[in-house]
Amino acid sequence: MTAVRTHTHAQAVDAAIDLFTRQGYERTTVEEIADAARVSRATFFRRFRSKEDVVFADHELLLEEVVVMLAATRTEARQSEESMADVGRGWDPNIDPYLEVCRAARMVFDHHVGQRETSLARYALLQQVPQLRDRELVTTHRYERAFTHYLRDTLSPDRSTSTASIAFAASVVAVHNAILRRWLRNPGLDLRPDLEEAFADLRRAAILGSGGAAPAEGGIAPGRRVVVTVIEGSPAPDDVARAVREALA
Incomplete structure:
Protein backbone atom coordinates (compact mmCIF):
# COMPACT_ATOMS: atom_id res chain seq x y z
CA MET A 1 0.00 0.00 0.00
CA THR A 2 1.24 3.50 -0.74
CA ALA A 3 1.84 5.85 2.19
CA VAL A 4 -1.61 7.02 3.25
CA ARG A 5 -0.46 9.99 5.29
CA THR A 6 1.88 12.73 4.15
CA HIS A 7 3.82 14.56 6.85
CA THR A 8 1.53 17.60 6.72
CA HIS A 9 -1.56 15.42 6.71
CA ALA A 10 -0.34 13.45 9.73
CA GLN A 11 0.54 16.63 11.63
CA ALA A 12 -2.92 18.09 11.11
CA VAL A 13 -4.79 14.92 12.09
CA ASP A 14 -2.69 14.29 15.18
CA ALA A 15 -2.77 17.96 16.24
CA ALA A 16 -6.56 18.13 15.88
CA ILE A 17 -7.20 14.94 17.85
CA ASP A 18 -4.79 16.05 20.57
CA LEU A 19 -6.46 19.46 20.90
CA PHE A 20 -9.96 17.99 20.88
CA THR A 21 -8.96 15.56 23.60
CA ARG A 22 -7.34 18.20 25.84
CA GLN A 23 -9.60 21.20 25.22
CA GLY A 24 -12.86 19.66 24.05
CA TYR A 25 -14.21 19.44 20.52
CA GLU A 26 -16.45 22.52 20.67
CA ARG A 27 -13.85 24.78 22.31
CA THR A 28 -11.11 24.03 19.79
CA THR A 29 -10.91 26.36 16.78
CA VAL A 30 -9.66 25.74 13.27
CA GLU A 31 -7.02 28.42 13.82
CA GLU A 32 -5.64 26.51 16.81
CA ILE A 33 -5.47 23.29 14.81
CA ALA A 34 -3.73 25.06 11.91
CA ASP A 35 -1.20 26.65 14.27
CA ALA A 36 -0.48 23.32 15.99
CA ALA A 37 -0.07 21.61 12.62
CA ARG A 38 2.08 24.50 11.32
CA VAL A 39 -0.11 25.16 8.29
CA SER A 40 -2.06 28.21 7.25
CA ARG A 41 -5.80 28.49 7.79
CA ALA A 42 -6.27 28.48 4.00
CA THR A 43 -4.23 25.28 3.65
CA VAL A 55 -10.80 13.63 12.45
CA PHE A 56 -11.69 11.23 9.62
CA ALA A 57 -9.14 12.43 7.07
CA ASP A 58 -7.37 9.06 7.11
CA HIS A 59 -10.59 7.37 6.07
CA GLU A 60 -10.91 9.60 3.01
CA LEU A 61 -7.49 8.47 1.82
CA LEU A 62 -8.13 4.87 2.81
CA LEU A 63 -11.36 4.82 0.80
CA GLU A 64 -9.43 6.03 -2.23
CA GLU A 65 -6.86 3.28 -1.64
CA VAL A 66 -9.63 0.69 -1.35
CA VAL A 67 -11.26 1.76 -4.62
CA VAL A 68 -7.91 1.73 -6.45
CA MET A 69 -6.95 -1.65 -4.99
CA LEU A 70 -10.24 -3.26 -5.99
CA ALA A 71 -10.26 -1.68 -9.45
CA ALA A 72 -6.82 -3.15 -10.13
CA THR A 73 -8.24 -6.68 -9.87
CA ARG A 74 -10.64 -6.18 -12.78
CA THR A 75 -9.58 -7.35 -16.21
CA GLU A 76 -12.08 -4.92 -17.73
CA ALA A 77 -15.04 -2.77 -16.81
CA ARG A 78 -18.23 -4.76 -16.50
CA GLN A 79 -20.53 -4.65 -19.49
CA SER A 80 -24.08 -5.87 -20.03
CA GLU A 81 -24.56 -9.62 -20.36
CA GLU A 82 -25.63 -9.15 -23.99
CA SER A 83 -22.49 -7.31 -25.03
CA MET A 84 -20.35 -9.77 -23.07
CA ALA A 85 -21.92 -12.61 -25.05
CA ASP A 86 -21.32 -10.76 -28.31
CA VAL A 87 -17.59 -10.36 -27.81
CA GLY A 88 -17.08 -13.63 -25.96
CA ARG A 89 -15.50 -12.12 -22.88
CA GLY A 90 -16.25 -12.87 -19.25
CA TRP A 91 -14.98 -12.45 -15.73
CA ASP A 92 -11.50 -13.53 -14.76
CA PRO A 93 -11.90 -16.97 -13.08
CA ASN A 94 -8.58 -16.48 -11.29
CA ILE A 95 -9.94 -13.54 -9.29
CA ASP A 96 -11.99 -14.22 -6.16
CA PRO A 97 -13.96 -10.98 -5.57
CA TYR A 98 -14.86 -12.07 -2.03
CA LEU A 99 -11.18 -12.53 -1.24
CA GLU A 100 -10.33 -9.13 -2.72
CA VAL A 101 -12.95 -7.39 -0.57
CA CYS A 102 -11.50 -9.08 2.51
CA ARG A 103 -8.01 -8.03 1.44
CA ALA A 104 -9.15 -4.40 1.16
CA ALA A 105 -10.79 -4.54 4.60
CA ARG A 106 -7.62 -6.08 6.02
CA MET A 107 -5.64 -3.13 4.64
CA VAL A 108 -7.90 -0.76 6.59
CA PHE A 109 -7.45 -2.82 9.76
CA ASP A 110 -3.68 -2.87 9.35
CA HIS A 111 -3.63 0.90 8.89
CA HIS A 112 -5.43 1.45 12.20
CA VAL A 113 -3.11 -0.94 14.03
CA GLY A 114 -0.08 0.66 12.38
CA GLN A 115 -1.20 4.14 13.51
CA ARG A 116 -1.70 2.91 17.07
CA GLU A 117 -1.56 6.17 19.04
CA THR A 118 -3.74 8.09 16.59
CA SER A 119 -6.27 5.26 16.41
CA LEU A 120 -6.54 4.98 20.18
CA ALA A 121 -6.87 8.75 20.62
CA ARG A 122 -9.54 8.95 17.91
CA TYR A 123 -11.48 6.09 19.51
CA ALA A 124 -11.43 7.83 22.90
CA LEU A 125 -12.56 11.07 21.27
CA LEU A 126 -15.47 9.38 19.54
CA GLN A 127 -16.77 8.18 22.89
CA GLN A 128 -16.99 11.82 24.02
CA VAL A 129 -18.47 13.54 20.93
CA PRO A 130 -21.81 12.19 19.63
CA GLN A 131 -21.64 14.04 16.31
CA LEU A 132 -18.35 12.34 15.54
CA ARG A 133 -19.96 8.96 16.16
CA ASP A 134 -22.63 9.92 13.64
CA ARG A 135 -19.94 10.78 11.13
CA GLU A 136 -18.30 7.41 11.79
CA LEU A 137 -21.54 5.68 10.76
CA VAL A 138 -21.54 7.62 7.50
CA THR A 139 -17.96 6.58 6.84
CA THR A 140 -18.81 2.94 7.57
CA HIS A 141 -21.63 3.10 5.04
CA ARG A 142 -19.21 4.42 2.40
CA TYR A 143 -16.96 1.37 2.84
CA GLU A 144 -20.00 -0.89 2.49
CA ARG A 145 -21.07 0.91 -0.67
CA ALA A 146 -17.60 0.63 -2.23
CA PHE A 147 -17.47 -3.10 -1.50
CA THR A 148 -21.03 -3.64 -2.76
CA HIS A 149 -20.39 -1.84 -6.06
CA TYR A 150 -17.22 -3.84 -6.61
CA LEU A 151 -18.98 -7.16 -6.01
CA ARG A 152 -21.88 -6.28 -8.28
CA ASP A 153 -19.48 -5.31 -11.04
CA THR A 154 -17.05 -8.20 -10.65
CA LEU A 155 -18.93 -11.36 -9.64
CA SER A 156 -20.18 -13.59 -12.41
CA PRO A 157 -23.86 -13.06 -13.36
CA ASP A 158 -25.07 -16.13 -11.46
CA ARG A 159 -23.58 -14.79 -8.19
CA SER A 160 -23.80 -11.00 -8.44
CA THR A 161 -27.32 -10.43 -7.13
CA SER A 162 -27.80 -7.15 -5.30
CA THR A 163 -28.92 -8.87 -2.11
CA ALA A 164 -25.90 -11.18 -1.96
CA SER A 165 -23.45 -8.36 -2.68
CA ILE A 166 -24.97 -6.07 -0.07
CA ALA A 167 -25.04 -8.85 2.53
CA PHE A 168 -21.40 -9.81 2.03
CA ALA A 169 -20.16 -6.20 2.00
CA ALA A 170 -22.09 -5.38 5.17
CA SER A 171 -20.85 -8.54 6.89
CA VAL A 172 -17.21 -7.80 6.10
CA VAL A 173 -17.50 -4.25 7.43
CA ALA A 174 -19.38 -5.37 10.55
CA VAL A 175 -16.80 -8.07 11.35
CA HIS A 176 -13.92 -5.68 10.67
CA ASN A 177 -15.40 -3.03 12.98
CA ALA A 178 -16.21 -5.50 15.76
CA ILE A 179 -12.68 -6.91 15.83
CA LEU A 180 -11.14 -3.45 15.48
CA ARG A 181 -13.14 -2.25 18.50
CA ARG A 182 -11.86 -5.24 20.48
CA TRP A 183 -8.33 -4.21 19.59
CA LEU A 184 -8.99 -0.56 20.46
CA ARG A 185 -10.20 -1.60 23.91
CA ASN A 186 -7.18 -3.86 24.41
CA PRO A 187 -4.40 -2.89 21.97
CA GLY A 188 -2.04 -5.46 23.43
CA LEU A 189 -3.97 -8.22 21.69
CA ASP A 190 -2.98 -9.61 18.29
CA LEU A 191 -6.37 -10.00 16.62
CA ARG A 192 -5.19 -10.47 13.04
CA PRO A 193 -5.76 -14.27 13.24
CA ASP A 194 -9.33 -13.65 14.46
CA LEU A 195 -9.92 -11.31 11.55
CA GLU A 196 -8.57 -13.82 9.04
CA GLU A 197 -10.70 -16.62 10.46
CA ALA A 198 -13.84 -14.48 10.42
CA PHE A 199 -13.23 -13.41 6.82
CA ALA A 200 -12.67 -17.03 5.78
CA ASP A 201 -16.01 -17.98 7.37
CA LEU A 202 -17.79 -15.18 5.51
CA ARG A 203 -16.25 -16.19 2.18
CA ARG A 204 -17.16 -19.82 2.73
CA ALA A 205 -20.76 -18.95 3.56
CA ALA A 206 -21.06 -16.61 0.57
CA ILE A 207 -19.73 -19.18 -1.89
CA LEU A 208 -21.81 -22.03 -0.50
CA GLY A 209 -24.85 -19.76 -0.45
CA SER A 210 -24.44 -19.12 -4.16
CA GLY A 211 -24.19 -22.84 -4.93
CA GLY A 212 -20.43 -22.94 -5.39
CA ALA A 213 -17.84 -25.23 -3.86
CA ALA A 214 -16.28 -24.23 -0.57
CA PRO A 215 -13.02 -22.28 -1.08
CA ALA A 216 -9.80 -24.14 -0.55
CA GLU A 217 -7.95 -22.96 2.54
CA GLY A 218 -4.16 -23.03 2.74
CA GLY A 219 -3.80 -24.97 -0.52
CA ILE A 220 -6.21 -27.77 0.47
CA ALA A 221 -8.15 -28.99 -2.57
CA PRO A 222 -11.96 -28.71 -2.50
CA GLY A 223 -13.57 -31.94 -1.30
CA ARG A 224 -10.75 -32.80 1.08
CA ARG A 225 -10.84 -32.52 4.86
CA VAL A 226 -8.33 -31.20 7.33
CA VAL A 227 -8.38 -32.91 10.70
CA VAL A 228 -6.71 -31.32 13.71
CA THR A 229 -6.14 -33.28 16.89
CA VAL A 230 -4.10 -32.41 19.97
CA ILE A 231 -2.21 -35.13 21.87
CA GLU A 232 -0.35 -34.52 25.11
CA GLY A 233 3.22 -35.67 25.66
CA SER A 234 5.15 -37.80 23.15
CA PRO A 235 2.60 -40.26 21.76
CA ALA A 236 3.42 -43.49 20.01
CA PRO A 237 2.34 -43.90 16.34
CA ASP A 238 -0.60 -46.09 17.39
CA ASP A 239 -1.81 -43.34 19.75
CA VAL A 240 -1.64 -40.77 16.93
CA ALA A 241 -3.56 -43.03 14.57
CA ARG A 242 -6.21 -43.67 17.24
CA ALA A 243 -6.63 -39.94 17.89
CA VAL A 244 -7.05 -39.21 14.18
CA ARG A 245 -9.64 -41.98 13.83
CA GLU A 246 -11.57 -40.54 16.76
CA ALA A 247 -11.44 -37.05 15.23
CA LEU A 248 -12.68 -38.38 11.90
CA ALA A 249 -15.51 -40.17 13.66
Whole structure:
Protein backbone atom coordinates (compact mmCIF):
# COMPACT_ATOMS: atom_id res chain seq x y z
CA MET A 1 0.00 0.00 0.00
CA THR A 2 1.24 3.50 -0.74
CA ALA A 3 1.84 5.85 2.19
CA VAL A 4 -1.61 7.02 3.25
CA ARG A 5 -0.46 9.99 5.29
CA THR A 6 1.88 12.73 4.15
CA HIS A 7 3.82 14.56 6.85
CA THR A 8 1.53 17.60 6.72
CA HIS A 9 -1.56 15.42 6.71
CA ALA A 10 -0.34 13.45 9.73
CA GLN A 11 0.54 16.63 11.63
CA ALA A 12 -2.92 18.09 11.11
CA VAL A 13 -4.79 14.92 12.09
CA ASP A 14 -2.69 14.29 15.18
CA ALA A 15 -2.77 17.96 16.24
CA ALA A 16 -6.56 18.13 15.88
CA ILE A 17 -7.20 14.94 17.85
CA ASP A 18 -4.79 16.05 20.57
CA LEU A 19 -6.46 19.46 20.90
CA PHE A 20 -9.96 17.99 20.88
CA THR A 21 -8.96 15.56 23.60
CA ARG A 22 -7.34 18.20 25.84
CA GLN A 23 -9.60 21.20 25.22
CA GLY A 24 -12.86 19.66 24.05
CA TYR A 25 -14.21 19.44 20.52
CA GLU A 26 -16.45 22.52 20.67
CA ARG A 27 -13.85 24.78 22.31
CA THR A 28 -11.11 24.03 19.79
CA THR A 29 -10.91 26.36 16.78
CA VAL A 30 -9.66 25.74 13.27
CA GLU A 31 -7.02 28.42 13.82
CA GLU A 32 -5.64 26.51 16.81
CA ILE A 33 -5.47 23.29 14.81
CA ALA A 34 -3.73 25.06 11.91
CA ASP A 35 -1.20 26.65 14.27
CA ALA A 36 -0.48 23.32 15.99
CA ALA A 37 -0.07 21.61 12.62
CA ARG A 38 2.08 24.50 11.32
CA VAL A 39 -0.11 25.16 8.29
CA SER A 40 -2.06 28.21 7.25
CA ARG A 41 -5.80 28.49 7.79
CA ALA A 42 -6.27 28.48 4.00
CA THR A 43 -4.23 25.28 3.65
CA PHE A 44 -6.26 23.63 6.39
CA PHE A 45 -9.57 24.37 4.70
CA ARG A 46 -8.23 23.34 1.30
CA ARG A 47 -7.26 19.95 2.70
CA PHE A 48 -9.96 19.22 5.29
CA ARG A 49 -12.88 21.70 4.99
CA SER A 50 -13.96 21.37 8.66
CA LYS A 51 -12.99 20.21 12.16
CA GLU A 52 -15.10 17.10 11.70
CA ASP A 53 -13.40 16.22 8.42
CA VAL A 54 -9.90 16.32 9.88
CA VAL A 55 -10.80 13.63 12.45
CA PHE A 56 -11.69 11.23 9.62
CA ALA A 57 -9.14 12.43 7.07
CA ASP A 58 -7.37 9.06 7.11
CA HIS A 59 -10.59 7.37 6.07
CA GLU A 60 -10.91 9.60 3.01
CA LEU A 61 -7.49 8.47 1.82
CA LEU A 62 -8.13 4.87 2.81
CA LEU A 63 -11.36 4.82 0.80
CA GLU A 64 -9.43 6.03 -2.23
CA GLU A 65 -6.86 3.28 -1.64
CA VAL A 66 -9.63 0.69 -1.35
CA VAL A 67 -11.26 1.76 -4.62
CA VAL A 68 -7.91 1.73 -6.45
CA MET A 69 -6.95 -1.65 -4.99
CA LEU A 70 -10.24 -3.26 -5.99
CA ALA A 71 -10.26 -1.68 -9.45
CA ALA A 72 -6.82 -3.15 -10.13
CA THR A 73 -8.24 -6.68 -9.87
CA ARG A 74 -10.64 -6.18 -12.78
CA THR A 75 -9.58 -7.35 -16.21
CA GLU A 76 -12.08 -4.92 -17.73
CA ALA A 77 -15.04 -2.77 -16.81
CA ARG A 78 -18.23 -4.76 -16.50
CA GLN A 79 -20.53 -4.65 -19.49
CA SER A 80 -24.08 -5.87 -20.03
CA GLU A 81 -24.56 -9.62 -20.36
CA GLU A 82 -25.63 -9.15 -23.99
CA SER A 83 -22.49 -7.31 -25.03
CA MET A 84 -20.35 -9.77 -23.07
CA ALA A 85 -21.92 -12.61 -25.05
CA ASP A 86 -21.32 -10.76 -28.31
CA VAL A 87 -17.59 -10.36 -27.81
CA GLY A 88 -17.08 -13.63 -25.96
CA ARG A 89 -15.50 -12.12 -22.88
CA GLY A 90 -16.25 -12.87 -19.25
CA TRP A 91 -14.98 -12.45 -15.73
CA ASP A 92 -11.50 -13.53 -14.76
CA PRO A 93 -11.90 -16.97 -13.08
CA ASN A 94 -8.58 -16.48 -11.29
CA ILE A 95 -9.94 -13.54 -9.29
CA ASP A 96 -11.99 -14.22 -6.16
CA PRO A 97 -13.96 -10.98 -5.57
CA TYR A 98 -14.86 -12.07 -2.03
CA LEU A 99 -11.18 -12.53 -1.24
CA GLU A 100 -10.33 -9.13 -2.72
CA VAL A 101 -12.95 -7.39 -0.57
CA CYS A 102 -11.50 -9.08 2.51
CA ARG A 103 -8.01 -8.03 1.44
CA ALA A 104 -9.15 -4.40 1.16
CA ALA A 105 -10.79 -4.54 4.60
CA ARG A 106 -7.62 -6.08 6.02
CA MET A 107 -5.64 -3.13 4.64
CA VAL A 108 -7.90 -0.76 6.59
CA PHE A 109 -7.45 -2.82 9.76
CA ASP A 110 -3.68 -2.87 9.35
CA HIS A 111 -3.63 0.90 8.89
CA HIS A 112 -5.43 1.45 12.20
CA VAL A 113 -3.11 -0.94 14.03
CA GLY A 114 -0.08 0.66 12.38
CA GLN A 115 -1.20 4.14 13.51
CA ARG A 116 -1.70 2.91 17.07
CA GLU A 117 -1.56 6.17 19.04
CA THR A 118 -3.74 8.09 16.59
CA SER A 119 -6.27 5.26 16.41
CA LEU A 120 -6.54 4.98 20.18
CA ALA A 121 -6.87 8.75 20.62
CA ARG A 122 -9.54 8.95 17.91
CA TYR A 123 -11.48 6.09 19.51
CA ALA A 124 -11.43 7.83 22.90
CA LEU A 125 -12.56 11.07 21.27
CA LEU A 126 -15.47 9.38 19.54
CA GLN A 127 -16.77 8.18 22.89
CA GLN A 128 -16.99 11.82 24.02
CA VAL A 129 -18.47 13.54 20.93
CA PRO A 130 -21.81 12.19 19.63
CA GLN A 131 -21.64 14.04 16.31
CA LEU A 132 -18.35 12.34 15.54
CA ARG A 133 -19.96 8.96 16.16
CA ASP A 134 -22.63 9.92 13.64
CA ARG A 135 -19.94 10.78 11.13
CA GLU A 136 -18.30 7.41 11.79
CA LEU A 137 -21.54 5.68 10.76
CA VAL A 138 -21.54 7.62 7.50
CA THR A 139 -17.96 6.58 6.84
CA THR A 140 -18.81 2.94 7.57
CA HIS A 141 -21.63 3.10 5.04
CA ARG A 142 -19.21 4.42 2.40
CA TYR A 143 -16.96 1.37 2.84
CA GLU A 144 -20.00 -0.89 2.49
CA ARG A 145 -21.07 0.91 -0.67
CA ALA A 146 -17.60 0.63 -2.23
CA PHE A 147 -17.47 -3.10 -1.50
CA THR A 148 -21.03 -3.64 -2.76
CA HIS A 149 -20.39 -1.84 -6.06
CA TYR A 150 -17.22 -3.84 -6.61
CA LEU A 151 -18.98 -7.16 -6.01
CA ARG A 152 -21.88 -6.28 -8.28
CA ASP A 153 -19.48 -5.31 -11.04
CA THR A 154 -17.05 -8.20 -10.65
CA LEU A 155 -18.93 -11.36 -9.64
CA SER A 156 -20.18 -13.59 -12.41
CA PRO A 157 -23.86 -13.06 -13.36
CA ASP A 158 -25.07 -16.13 -11.46
CA ARG A 159 -23.58 -14.79 -8.19
CA SER A 160 -23.80 -11.00 -8.44
CA THR A 161 -27.32 -10.43 -7.13
CA SER A 162 -27.80 -7.15 -5.30
CA THR A 163 -28.92 -8.87 -2.11
CA ALA A 164 -25.90 -11.18 -1.96
CA SER A 165 -23.45 -8.36 -2.68
CA ILE A 166 -24.97 -6.07 -0.07
CA ALA A 167 -25.04 -8.85 2.53
CA PHE A 168 -21.40 -9.81 2.03
CA ALA A 169 -20.16 -6.20 2.00
CA ALA A 170 -22.09 -5.38 5.17
CA SER A 171 -20.85 -8.54 6.89
CA VAL A 172 -17.21 -7.80 6.10
CA VAL A 173 -17.50 -4.25 7.43
CA ALA A 174 -19.38 -5.37 10.55
CA VAL A 175 -16.80 -8.07 11.35
CA HIS A 176 -13.92 -5.68 10.67
CA ASN A 177 -15.40 -3.03 12.98
CA ALA A 178 -16.21 -5.50 15.76
CA ILE A 179 -12.68 -6.91 15.83
CA LEU A 180 -11.14 -3.45 15.48
CA ARG A 181 -13.14 -2.25 18.50
CA ARG A 182 -11.86 -5.24 20.48
CA TRP A 183 -8.33 -4.21 19.59
CA LEU A 184 -8.99 -0.56 20.46
CA ARG A 185 -10.20 -1.60 23.91
CA ASN A 186 -7.18 -3.86 24.41
CA PRO A 187 -4.40 -2.89 21.97
CA GLY A 188 -2.04 -5.46 23.43
CA LEU A 189 -3.97 -8.22 21.69
CA ASP A 190 -2.98 -9.61 18.29
CA LEU A 191 -6.37 -10.00 16.62
CA ARG A 192 -5.19 -10.47 13.04
CA PRO A 193 -5.76 -14.27 13.24
CA ASP A 194 -9.33 -13.65 14.46
CA LEU A 195 -9.92 -11.31 11.55
CA GLU A 196 -8.57 -13.82 9.04
CA GLU A 197 -10.70 -16.62 10.46
CA ALA A 198 -13.84 -14.48 10.42
CA PHE A 199 -13.23 -13.41 6.82
CA ALA A 200 -12.67 -17.03 5.78
CA ASP A 201 -16.01 -17.98 7.37
CA LEU A 202 -17.79 -15.18 5.51
CA ARG A 203 -16.25 -16.19 2.18
CA ARG A 204 -17.16 -19.82 2.73
CA ALA A 205 -20.76 -18.95 3.56
CA ALA A 206 -21.06 -16.61 0.57
CA ILE A 207 -19.73 -19.18 -1.89
CA LEU A 208 -21.81 -22.03 -0.50
CA GLY A 209 -24.85 -19.76 -0.45
CA SER A 210 -24.44 -19.12 -4.16
CA GLY A 211 -24.19 -22.84 -4.93
CA GLY A 212 -20.43 -22.94 -5.39
CA ALA A 213 -17.84 -25.23 -3.86
CA ALA A 214 -16.28 -24.23 -0.57
CA PRO A 215 -13.02 -22.28 -1.08
CA ALA A 216 -9.80 -24.14 -0.55
CA GLU A 217 -7.95 -22.96 2.54
CA GLY A 218 -4.16 -23.03 2.74
CA GLY A 219 -3.80 -24.97 -0.52
CA ILE A 220 -6.21 -27.77 0.47
CA ALA A 221 -8.15 -28.99 -2.57
CA PRO A 222 -11.96 -28.71 -2.50
CA GLY A 223 -13.57 -31.94 -1.30
CA ARG A 224 -10.75 -32.80 1.08
CA ARG A 225 -10.84 -32.52 4.86
CA VAL A 226 -8.33 -31.20 7.33
CA VAL A 227 -8.38 -32.91 10.70
CA VAL A 228 -6.71 -31.32 13.71
CA THR A 229 -6.14 -33.28 16.89
CA VAL A 230 -4.10 -32.41 19.97
CA ILE A 231 -2.21 -35.13 21.87
CA GLU A 232 -0.35 -34.52 25.11
CA GLY A 233 3.22 -35.67 25.66
CA SER A 234 5.15 -37.80 23.15
CA PRO A 235 2.60 -40.26 21.76
CA ALA A 236 3.42 -43.49 20.01
CA PRO A 237 2.34 -43.90 16.34
CA ASP A 238 -0.60 -46.09 17.39
CA ASP A 239 -1.81 -43.34 19.75
CA VAL A 240 -1.64 -40.77 16.93
CA ALA A 241 -3.56 -43.03 14.57
CA ARG A 242 -6.21 -43.67 17.24
CA ALA A 243 -6.63 -39.94 17.89
CA VAL A 244 -7.05 -39.21 14.18
CA ARG A 245 -9.64 -41.98 13.83
CA GLU A 246 -11.57 -40.54 16.76
CA ALA A 247 -11.44 -37.05 15.23
CA LEU A 248 -12.68 -38.38 11.90
CA ALA A 249 -15.51 -40.17 13.66
